[in-house]
Amino acid sequence: EVQLxxxxxxxxxxxxxxxxxxxxxxxxxxxxLVCWFRQGPGNERERVSCIxxxxxxxxxxxxxxxxxxxxxxxxxxxxYLRMNNLKPADTAVYYCAAKRGRFLGMSSIKVDHRxxxxxxxxxxxxxxx
Numbered sequence: 001e002v003q004l005x006x007x008x009x010x011x012x013x014x015x016x017x018x019x020x021x022x023x024x025x026x027x028x029x030x031x032x033l034v035c036w037f038r039q040g041p042g043n044e045r046e047r048v049s050c051i052x053x054x055x056x057x058x059x060x061x062x063x064x065x066x067x068x069x070x071x072x073x074x075x076x077x078x079x080y081l082r083m084n085n086l087k088p089a090d091t092a093v094y095y096c097a098a099k100r101g102r103f104l105g106m107s108s109i110k111v112d113h114r115x116x117x118x119x120x121x122x123x124x125x126x127x128x129x
Contacts, residue, residue: 002027002118004096009123012086020081020123022096027118029053029072033103034079036070037113038092038125045113048094050106051079057106063089086127096120 003025012018022034035050049060049070058070069082079096097116103109 004120006120006123011126017084022079024077033099037095040092052103052106054102093122095122
């Protein structure tokens with residue numbers, strides 16, 4: 001059973017930065033697609049960014065392009081989400097999710113949360129003065 005453990009959430013002022021981490025336990029990143037989703041107060045869960053363990057291709061929701069960067073450390077079996085220039089609208093619980101399989105050319109693919117197999121418990125990010 002794949003376990004995903006998020007860390008790195010917290011309170012930050014507008015314009016600040018945070019880095020979220022997602023450690024994959026009992027599984028290899030190489031054999032999965034890993035995505036970050038978020039759910040703000042009163043909102044539906046939305047995809048933020050995904051990265052393929054097969055070819056490293058990535059995608060982002062339009063609202064975070066140029067501000068967020070998804071990356072991986074294969075030796076640590078960990079996926080990161082670097083968030084810069086944070087805005088109050090980014091306030092949400094951020095979830096790491098994984099889908100087993102080989103996924104290529106993910107740059108233009110919009111992944112629905114119902115597609116994912118495994119979920120972490122979430123990390124709260126609050127952007128406020």
